[in-house]
Amino acid sequence: MNKGKLNEGARPTMADVARELGVAKITVSRALSNHSTVKESTRALIRETAERMGYRLNVAARNLRQQRTRTIAVVIEMAPSHDRLMSEPYPLSLLGGIMQELTAAGQNMVLTTIDLFAEHPPSIDGVILLGQGVHDDAAAAIEAMGLPYVVWGAAHGPPGRIVVGSDNRDGGRIAADYLLGRGRRELIFLGETQHGEVEDRLIGFEAGLRGSEAVIVDRIACAFTAAAGREAVNRLLDRAKCFDGIFAASDAIAMGAIEALAARGLTVPGDVSVVGFDDSPGASIFSPKLTSVRQDWAVGGELLAKKVLDLVARRRVVSHAMPVELVVRDS
Structure with missing residues (x-):
């Protein structure tokens, strides 16, 4: 195991727990959310280590119970590259719909990536995740935070997860x-x-x-x-x-x-x-x-924002599969 020391007074992060045990950060995330892909013995070890180090998974959730921030985090799963830019229609069209709805509801929006969010979760009321990740990794990491969240993607996760996506x-x-x-x-x-x-x-x-x-x-x-x-x-x-x-x-x-x-x-x-x-x-x-x-990303963004705000307000929310249509051109 790679034993590392924390700076005195520093709050341990998920990365610190991972480093302590010599495992990947996503493994820690999955274990703390009881994900079935991590065997029980490993889950138990990770939970014990996190508790010993003073890591608190639900700090953001506790803040939520005490006081609303009127802020929603939009977390982007995709990794930008020279072949796939953040400036492309996905995710920008989704972001436009989200921003329009959140602004109309008097809500702030924090935009971040999955790695930054896991390392330094902001003080927020809920999360919109754009993209589930390979094998649902990103969604599992968000679920581990214990906050109301909705996902843009496919309904492949736990039954209670709220998903907005195309059919x-x-x-x-x-x-x-x-x-x-x-x-x-x-x-x-x-x-x-x-x-x-x-x-x-x-x-x-x-x-x-x-x-x-x-x-x-x-x-x-x-x-x-x-x-x-x-x-x-x-x-x-x-x-x-x-x-x-x-x-x-x-x-x-x-x-x-x-x-x-x-x-x-x-x-x-x-x-x-x-x-x-x-x-x-x-x-x-x-x-x-x-x-x-x-597929209509702008409408999808609006639906994501409405549903996460409903979750924050503890209203009943269901997943939504949007209709698609074929646009016939020359190819």
Whole structure:
């Protein structure tokens, strides 16, 4: 174990507990929220160590009971990179809807990332989490804080968790219907199904193909970026894989896929039809204009804000799956 000393008077953090035991911070988070992915013996050791060190998981929750702050934290799960910027429509469109609703309700908003939030939780009344993370990691970390929270994503967690998101399974189904209607029979799915939303899109896609002659000839896990889409399609073409349709889990992936096809002399939609997901602003100006499953991030942001405020006020709240629609363009 990596025993470290705290500065005198310093309040221990989740990272201090993790360092003391030589485990990952997310393991501490999961253990303190009784997550089933951590075995009981490890959970017990982590809880005992946290208590010995004086770590208090529910400091923010205790503050909530004493006095309202009129402040909501918006926690972004995604890690920014040169391929996936914070300035892209996701998460900005969601943030716009959240800010509009919180401002109208006279609430402040603190914007942070999952790592910063876990290290230094601000004084807040509730949390909106944008993105559950791979294997639900981010949502588990937020749940461990003991505050009212809502999640943008898929309803894959505990029964009581409040989730706002698009009807991803229906989105996959209508993408399948569209490709079948264009006579496509050898199909590719591009997306990382360790994310609950993407898993649901694939499940819906598979359901939409049942009873048809079409088959999914390959499923490739890739990040939500154009670079990942290009790389995935290049790998398929290098292996001489035959396909005539692609359903991509995001518009960025779809655009990268189209770029890779064009670089190899294949036409869209002549040789391959491509459907994205999101209907991001770039979909209508890309060449060819991208057919995409539309989800309304701005409305989603408003719903997230309303539901977290209802939770803070101890009103009854239920999860909400927003309808999606296919926007047919040229791809």
